[in-house]
Amino acid sequence: MRDVVIAGIGMTPVGEHWEISLRSLAYRAIRAARQDAGGLQPQALYVGNFLAIDSSRQANLACLIADNAGLGGIEAMTVEAADASGAAAFHVGYLAVASGLVDVVLVVGVEKYTDALGPEQESAVAQAMDYDYEVMQGLTLAAQAALVMQRYLYEYRPPREAFAAFPMLAHANAVTNPYAMYRRAVSREAYERAEMIADPLRLFDMAPYADGAAAVVLTTPERARDVTHPLVAVRGSIGAIDTLALHDRPDPLAFEAAYHSVQRACEMAGIRPGEVDLFELDDAFSIYAVLSLEAAGFAERGQGWRLAEQDALGLRGRLPILTMGGSKARGNPLGATGVYQIVEAALQLRGEAGANQVPNARRALVQNLAGPASSAFTHVLERYSG
Known part of the structure; x- marks a missing residue:
C-alpha cells in the first residue's frame, strides 16, 4: 500500500x-479543492451522497x-452509506490511491436537503433505518435517538442536563467558523427551554x-511535491457495520461498529486512540457523541458525559472535539458530513484553523456514523513529515 x-x-x-x-454546489467545493492542490488533475471522482436520488430526482450523480466540473472521461461513481456516505466515499478514494489504481483522486460529499420538504424529506432521511421493521412502524431517526438516550438515562443515571454540554461546546466553536450554519453560542438556559422533539x-x-x-x-506524496501548503497523511481508514435495526442488537448502547472501526484504523496507523490530538466525532445527536467517546475508549461505559464536565473536550482540553462546530452548529449536510469532518481536521493539522486552532495539532481521529452507528467509518490523519 502506498502512502x-x-x-x-x-x-x-x-x-x-x-x-x-446540486451540481453547482458540488462544483464550488471541487474548484476550491483543486485550486488548493495546485491544479492536480484527478483520474477518478468518488461522490458521497445520501438523498439525491429521492430528493433531487437525480441518479448517476457522479x-x-x-461532467459539470469538466472532468470528462474519468472514472466516477457515487458511494452511498446513508449519512456516512461522505466518509465512505473518502475511504474508497483512499483505497484507490493506496492500491495504485490511480495517482490522483477527487472526493466530494454533497447534499441538497432543501430540494424537498416536509413529510417527503422525512421519509427520505428515514431510509437510513430498517424499512420493514422500523420505518414502516413509524420510527424516525430522531425518535430512534430518543430511545437510545432514554435507555442511557435509565442504565447509567446521569443528570439529564449533562447532555447540554455537547451542543454548547459545538456552538461555542462555531462562532468563529465562517462556514458554519449557526455562529451563535447557546446557553444552558436556552438548551433547557428548547422544545421537546422526542422525549427526552x-x-x-x-x-x-x-x-x-x-x-x-x-x-x-511524490505527486504532491509542488503543493506549497503542509500535506496531511492518511494513516488509517476503516469501515465497520453493526445491525441496521437497533432492536437486533444485544446492547443498543454499545456502538460496536464505532468501536471496531476505531480500533482497526488505529492499528492500521500504528497508534493507540489516546495518541491523537483531536477527535472529530459524529454529533448528529448529542447522545451519539457520548456513545462515540465511550466506543472509542476515551471513557468507560456510562461515563462519556463526564468528559464535558471535566472541560476535557474544549479546544485546549486533552481531547478537543467538534473543533469547528460539529454537525450541531456547522450544520448536518448528511451525505457530505464525513467530508466536512476531513476538511476541518485537515485545517487543524495544517495549522490553518484560525481562532479554532488546536495547539500543536499533529494527529486527528475522524469518525462518521450512519444512524446509531449502523455503519461507522474512522480515519487517522497526521501532518505529513516525509
Missing part, C-alpha cells in the same frame, strides 16, 4: 442554499458532477439538516 496524502481541500458554507443547484430529546440535541458540499484531493 496517501490530502493535497487539497475545499468546502462551501453549510446552510439552506435554495438558489444553488457522472453529472464530473430536545431541539438542541439534534443537528439541523442542511445543504453543503466539501471536497478533498488525494494523491501520493
Whole structure:
C-alpha cells in the first residue's frame, strides 16, 4: 500500500442554499479543492451522497458532477452509506490511491436537503433505518435517538442536563467558523427551554439538516511535491457495520461498529486512540457523541458525559472535539458530513484553523456514523513529515 496524502481541500458554507443547484454546489467545493492542490488533475471522482436520488430526482450523480466540473472521461461513481456516505466515499478514494489504481483522486460529499420538504424529506432521511421493521412502524431517526438516550438515562443515571454540554461546546466553536450554519453560542438556559422533539430529546440535541458540499484531493506524496501548503497523511481508514435495526442488537448502547472501526484504523496507523490530538466525532445527536467517546475508549461505559464536565473536550482540553462546530452548529449536510469532518481536521493539522486552532495539532481521529452507528467509518490523519 502506498502512502496517501490530502493535497487539497475545499468546502462551501453549510446552510439552506435554495438558489444553488446540486451540481453547482458540488462544483464550488471541487474548484476550491483543486485550486488548493495546485491544479492536480484527478483520474477518478468518488461522490458521497445520501438523498439525491429521492430528493433531487437525480441518479448517476457522479457522472453529472464530473461532467459539470469538466472532468470528462474519468472514472466516477457515487458511494452511498446513508449519512456516512461522505466518509465512505473518502475511504474508497483512499483505497484507490493506496492500491495504485490511480495517482490522483477527487472526493466530494454533497447534499441538497432543501430540494424537498416536509413529510417527503422525512421519509427520505428515514431510509437510513430498517424499512420493514422500523420505518414502516413509524420510527424516525430522531425518535430512534430518543430511545437510545432514554435507555442511557435509565442504565447509567446521569443528570439529564449533562447532555447540554455537547451542543454548547459545538456552538461555542462555531462562532468563529465562517462556514458554519449557526455562529451563535447557546446557553444552558436556552438548551433547557428548547422544545421537546422526542422525549427526552430536545431541539438542541439534534443537528439541523442542511445543504453543503466539501471536497478533498488525494494523491501520493511524490505527486504532491509542488503543493506549497503542509500535506496531511492518511494513516488509517476503516469501515465497520453493526445491525441496521437497533432492536437486533444485544446492547443498543454499545456502538460496536464505532468501536471496531476505531480500533482497526488505529492499528492500521500504528497508534493507540489516546495518541491523537483531536477527535472529530459524529454529533448528529448529542447522545451519539457520548456513545462515540465511550466506543472509542476515551471513557468507560456510562461515563462519556463526564468528559464535558471535566472541560476535557474544549479546544485546549486533552481531547478537543467538534473543533469547528460539529454537525450541531456547522450544520448536518448528511451525505457530505464525513467530508466536512476531513476538511476541518485537515485545517487543524495544517495549522490553518484560525481562532479554532488546536495547539500543536499533529494527529486527528475522524469518525462518521450512519444512524446509531449502523455503519461507522474512522480515519487517522497526521501532518505529513516525509
